[in-house]
Amino acid sequence: xxxxxxxxxxxEETSSIPLAPPAxxxxxxxxxxxxxxxxxxxxxxxxxxxxxxxxxxxxxxKGQSMEPNFVQSDYLIIDQLTYGLRHKxxxxxxxxxxxxxVDLKDFYLKRIIGLPxxxxxxxxxxxxxxxxxxxxxxxxxxxxxxEETTGSTNVSLGPNEYFxxxxxxxxxxDSRRFGPIQEDTIVGKAWLRGWPFNRVTLFEHHSYxxx
Numbered sequence: 185x186x187x188x189x190x191x192x193x194x195x196e197e198t199s200s201i202p203l204a205p206p207a208x209x210x211x212x213x214x215x216x217x218x219x220x221x222x223x224x225x226x227x228x229x230x231x232x233x234x235x236x237x238x239x240x241x242x243x244x245x246k247g248q249s250m251e252p253n254f255v256q257s258d259y260l261i262i263d264q265l266t267y268g269l270r271h272k273x274x275x276x277x278x279x280x281x282x283x284x285x286v287d288l289k290d291f292y293l294k295r296i297i298g299l300p301x302x303x304x305x306x307x308x309x310x311x312x313x314x315x316x317x318x319x320x321x322x323x324x325x326x327x328x329x330x331e332e333t334t335g336s337t338n339v340s341l342g343p344n345e346y347f348x349x350x351x352x353x354x355x356x357x358d359s360r361r362f363g364p365i366q367e368d369t370i371v372g373k374a375w376l377r378g379w380p381f382n383r384v385t386l387f388e389h390h391s392y393x394x395x
Contacts (some may be wrong), residue, residue: 225321228314230389241372243281243291249350249357250293253328254279259379260293264372275299277375277390282348291371294358297324298339298347300367305338306360311349318394325393329353335360344368 185311239257245258254260262281267270274280274296284290298304305321309332314321333353337360345364350356359365377385 238394240257241281242378242386243293245293248355250279250295251352251355252330253351254293254374254377257379258377258383260374261376261378262372263375266373267370268372274370274373277392279387280348281370281371282346282376283371285365285369288369292358292375294348294350294356295328296346297359298341298351298364298395300343300345302347303338303340304347304359306333306335307338309333313394322394339364346370350391 212388224308241262241377242266243260243262243387244254245254245260247256260281267274276299278296279293280296281291281293284292298313299315303314305312305314306322311324311326311333312321313324329351330355333349339347339359341364344367346367349358349360374387377383378389
């Protein structure tokens with residue numbers, strides 16, 4: 185004997201009329217409104233915190249060390265993702281923010297000139313780079329500066345070390361003075377200039393003739 189089962193209904197008819205919910209007082213509605221506003225503010229704060237901690241961080245330029253390419257009060261967005269979650273190594277020409285070797289509470293903005301394992305020499309107003317590809321060295325052609333590189337230095341970089349210079353060579357406190365920087369002090373690379381509006385710039389990787 186086959187017993188048939190009809191499908192269970194997904195709606196049920198009722199003869200009773202539901203009562204309307206009691207009207208909420210003005211203060212109750214106002215309280216719910218402020219509760220939702222607080223939720224939005226908290227959620228926005230958490231989102232901004234995560235973005236600033238792991239993805240992007242804003243900085244204002246101070247001083248003259250990177251002129252004329254970066255000037256006082258430029259508002260920069262620093263990309264922390266490329267060197268962090270993407271596991272991409274910093275490259276020559278990248279403009280980076282890093283913790284100052286003399287005081288880790290401060291930050292510097294400089295351009296990467298020498299990479300790990302290379303030798304960098306500053307002599308006669310020029311920058312020379314020596315590496316496995318160019319054991320005899322080459323002169324770094326820098327079209328973003330308008331003056332010679334003053335000073336004299338000869339530095340061999342370790343596995344996680346970078347040689348950095350400011351674009352305004354006469355006004356920059358950089359690796360000519362404090363030596364190489366460690367990779368773990370790098371915060372990120374300059375990604376966007378958001379202010380002033382007439383100088384808004386999305387920065388691209390700078391290529392050299394030897395690249």
